[in-house]
Amino acid sequence: MRIAQIAPLAEAVPPKLYGGTERVVSWLTEALVEQGHEVTLFAAGGSNTAAKLIPGCDRSLRLKGIHDHTASNLVMLDKVRRHADEFDIIHCHIDVLQYPLFQDLSHKLVTTLHGRLDLPDTWPIYEAFPHMPLISISNKQREPLPAGLNWLATVYHGSPEKVCPFNEKGGDYLAFLGRLSAEKRPDRAIEIAKKAGVPLKIAAKIDDVDLAYFKAVVEPMLDHPLIEFIGEIDEDEKCSFIGNALALLFPIDWVEPFGLVMIEAMSAGTPVIAWREGSVPEIIQDGVSGIIVDSIDMAVDAVERVRSMDRRKVRRYFESRFTDKHMTRNYVDAYEKLLGVTRSRRPIESRKAIDGLRRRKDPRLDGTALFMTSDDDENRS
Amino acid sequence: MRIAQIAPLAEAVPPKLYGGTERVVSWLTEALVEQGHEVTLFAAGGSNTAAKLIPGCDRSLRLKGIHDHTASNLVMLDKVRRHADEFDIIHCHIDVLQYPLFQDLSHKLVTTLHGRLDLPDTWPIYEAFPHMPLISISNKQREPLPAGLNWLATVYHGSPEKVCPFNEKGGDYLAFLGRLSAEKRPDRAIEIAKKAGVPLKIAAKIDDVDLAYFKAVVEPMLDHPLIEFIGEIDEDEKCSFIGNALALLFPIDWVEPFGLVMIEAMSAGTPVIAWREGSVPEIIQDGVSGIIVDSIDMAVDAVERVRSMDRRKVRRYFESRFTDKHMTRNYVDAYEKLLGVTRSRRPIESRKAIDGLRRRKDPRLDGTALFMTSDDDENRS
Numbered sequence: 104m105r106i107a108q109i110a111p112l113a114e115a116v117p118p119k120l121y122g123g124t125e126r127v128v129s130w131l132t133e134a135l136v137e138q139g140h141e142v143t144l145f146a147a148g149g150s151n152t153a154a155k156l157i158p159g160c161d162r163s164l165r166l167k168g169i170h171d172h173t174a175s176n177l178v179m180l181d182k183v184r185r186h187a188d189e190f191d192i193i194h195c196h197i198d199v200l201q202y203p204l205f206q207d208l209s210h211k212l213v214t215t216l217h218g219r220l221d222l223p224d225t226w227p228i229y230e231a232f233p234h235m236p237l238i239s240i241s242n243k244q245r246e247p248l249p250a251g252l253n254w255l256a257t258v259y260h261g262s263p264e265k266v267c268p269f270n271e272k273g274g275d276y277l278a279f280l281g282r283l284s285a286e287k288r289p290d291r292a293i294e295i296a297k298k299a300g301v302p303l304k305i306a307a308k309i310d311d312v313d314l315a316y317f318k319a320v321v322e323p324m325l326d327h328p329l330i331e332f333i334g335e336i337d338e339d340e341k342c343s344f345i346g347n348a349l350a351l352l353f354p355i356d357w358v359e360p361f362g363l364v365m366i367e368a369m370s371a372g373t374p375v376i377a378w379r380e381g382s383v384p385e386i387i388q389d390g391v392s393g394i395i396v397d398s399i400d401m402a403v404d405a406v407e408r409v410r411s412m413d414r415r416k417v418r419r420y421f422e423s424r425f426t427d428k429h430m431t432r433n434y435v436d437a438y439e440k441l442l443g444v445t446r447s448r449r450p451i452e453s454r455k456a457i458d459g460l461r462r463r464k465d466p467r468l469d470g471t472a473l474f475m476t477s478d479d480d481e482n483r484s
Numbered sequence: 485m486r487i488a489q490i491a492p493l494a495e496a497v498p499p500k501l502y503g504g505t506e507r508v509v510s511w512l513t514e515a516l517v518e519q520g521h522e523v524t525l526f527a528a529g530g531s532n533t534a535a536k537l538i539p540g541c542d543r544s545l546r547l548k549g550i551h552d553h554t555a556s557n558l559v560m561l562d563k564v565r566r567h568a569d570e571f572d573i574i575h576c577h578i579d580v581l582q583y584p585l586f587q588d589l590s591h592k593l594v595t596t597l598h599g600r601l602d603l604p605d606t607w608p609i610y611e612a613f614p615h616m617p618l619i620s621i622s623n624k625q626r627e628p629l630p631a632g633l634n635w636l637a638t639v640y641h642g643s644p645e646k647v648c649p650f651n652e653k654g655g656d657y658l659a660f661l662g663r664l665s666a667e668k669r670p671d672r673a674i675e676i677a678k679k680a681g682v683p684l685k686i687a688a689k690i691d692d693v694d695l696a697y698f699k700a701v702v703e704p705m706l707d708h709p710l711i712e713f714i715g716e717i718d719e720d721e722k723c724s725f726i727g728n729a730l731a732l733l734f735p736i737d738w739v740e741p742f743g744l745v746m747i748e749a750m751s752a753g754t755p756v757i758a759w760r761e762g763s764v765p766e767i768i769q770d771g772v773s774g775i776i777v778d779s780i781d782m783a784v785d786a787v788e789r790v791r792s793m794d795r796r797k798v799r800r801y802f803e804s805r806f807t808d809k810h811m812t813r814n815y816v817d818a819y820e821k822l823l824g825v826t827r828s829r830r831p832i833e834s835r836k837a838i839d840g841l842r843r844r845k846d847p848r849l850d851g852t853a854l855f856m857t858s859d860d861d862e863n864r865s
Contacts, residue, residue: 174609181584203562228555
């Protein structure tokens with residue numbers, strides 16, 4: 104297939120530091136190329152890919168010091184529009200800006216929603232364009248949206264097996280990794296460690312918006328012999344940090360749509376002690392790849408229980424569900440499902456017919472065509 | 485003319501409380517209707533207008549508790565698109581979201597930029613679509629943007645004469661009105677008042693983002709017999725608050741693109757003591773409608789000088805440049821200039837020809853047509 108991947112511009116693909124979505128887009132893009140697909144990546148200049156790169160902007164918006172990404176994304180989407188008839192599938196990872204512009208491409212445009220959907224701000228667009236194909240990153244994620252949307256699938260993120268290598272031995276500390284925000288509940292992690300009498304290492308950056316929370320809640324809890332705050336770490340350090348741990352603590356208090364760090368821990372063989380929130384029950388198999396808890400006391404018990412868990416089984420669970428190969432297969436299935444919906448309207452007997460189909464506008468739309476192609480022109484003349 | 489006005493959705497038009505852009509759009513819309521134009525207003529439900537209202541959303545996004553306006557604006561723009569061929573002119577007041585979708589309507593779509601343009605975040609869109617017609621609200625405002633854009637005009641805001649009625653007597657206090665943010669420099673206002681020995685009344689709301697600045701800088705300066713902080717006031721109170729003042733203090737420290745409060749003060753006959761920043765030299769006639777200063781000492785001197793200024797001359801200056809009638813005439817001139825540019829490409833001899841022209845796509849674009857109209861279809865068949 105000829106596939107376009109449309110990445111956020113905040114970071115390069117893959118990102119140099121943080122940037123969960125850009126990392127996932129990178130894994131998917133490289134795996135698609137490896138499988139022989141003809142992939143074009145629209146992403147920030149400076150991205151590194153085996154696909155054809157069309158820069159949406161000259162370098163990542165973080166490096167450019169740009170906070171409002173709207174204008175840059177619109178410019179990138181206009182580039183996508185100019186190339187649209189070169190692709191069988193256009194796969195967007197940037198939420199909502201593409202909707203009005205690409206509404207007549209619903210036969211080949213699919214959007215993965217990467218963010219939380221429990222805030223009403225984006226709902227009007229899904230209500231206005233219910234025919235646009237969507238993919239969620241967990242089943243839980245899509246619950247707040249209205250019924251009747253065109254969900255193609257849930258596709259869980261998957262990382263290459265080598266990214267966080269299996270660590271058979273693990274270690275003797277609990278790990279907390281991520282932003283130090285109220286919804287990630289580092290305070291719970293600290294409480295669990297103190298009650299369990301087990302060391303906790305916190306590797307996290309503190310965003311400006313979280314500084315007040317950090318000062319008020321977290322900092323006063325840090326002065327304890329069991330608690331070590333090691334600050335921000337990079338990608339390479341991250342996997343050894345998680346891999347060398349007894350368990351990852353994931354005591355979230357919000358509807359986390361996925362939680363990439365959980366699969367990175369499982370990849371390293373490190374079980375996850377996670378709160379029963381958001382996507383957690385879909386990602387952790389309780390008792391196999393981690394322990395799902397509802398309270399501090401349950402989590403303290405879990406710290407004892409994980410000592411007897413088989414790290415090889417944790418890794419095998421990761422290998423059976425959350426590699427980039429699983430993700431890529433599921434995405435290709437979704438692409439084929441989308442194209443199949445279109446195909447079923449008219450029998451296809453040749454590559455030429457598929458090529459023609461690619462350019463046909465979505466018959467579900469009664470509006471004006473946003474795109475005319477040379478095929479359409481020929482049909483008219 | 486058949487004119488569409490596209491307002492921001494943050495507030496109703498006119499706004500119940502704050503909302504400078506929504507207020508200006510309301511003044512323009514009502515004046516256009518009064519002049520016999522056929523006006524359609526796209527704005528939040530609950531707006532109040534003599535034009536035809538097409539709600540972009542059911543009620544203002546502030547009332548809905550929506551912070552990210554993107555999705556709602558996109559849904560509104562899609563409604564505009566469906567009605568686009570019903571208008572001779574489409575006048576956008578919402579910055580950048582309309583660009584890719586409406587790029588082939590540059591013969592009849594004009595955007596007034598209401599915000600600051602000195603931050604790089606929006607620049608990519610102007611660079612990518614330099615042919616799109618723009619209107620600035622001051623000459624100073626447009627300076628940061630690259631050369632070669634399609635500026636039609638600068639059109640200053642204008643308010644109806646009755647909004648802030650002339651107050652011949654004025655009063656004996658200095659007035660400060662607006663957000664208590666660092667760039668508005670309420671600290672300068674307080675310093676001026678104390679040095680001049682003249683009472684200062686501060687009517688202002690404190691936004692969440694400004695709270696830290698208020699606590700650190702402004703609050704400690706308030707405890708003084710000359711300084712009175714009266715909090716947030718509504719539109720009606722605003723005009724008597726300004727009208728009863730000796731002078732308005734406008735000691736800004738940023739590139740303010742317009743500053744509506746300056747013309748409201750002049751409307752009431754109250755001279756403005758303003759820093760030489762942003763649009764100030766374009767709006768205040770030094771020595772006639774106010775005094776332009778560069779320092780605290782100059783401002784303290786100005787407080788003495790304004791006592792001898794003729795408030796009738798201040799009002800007359802407002803009446804000669806900043807009423808809704810001036811603004812509306814200037815906008816209609818800009819609309820005609822835009823249509824004239826198009827007209828000049830082909831002689832027009834009848835209303836029918838104008839109607840046809842209205843639907844033609846911009847020949848400066850080499851891209852694919854975003855809109856097909858029945859005319860286009862007929863031309864093809």
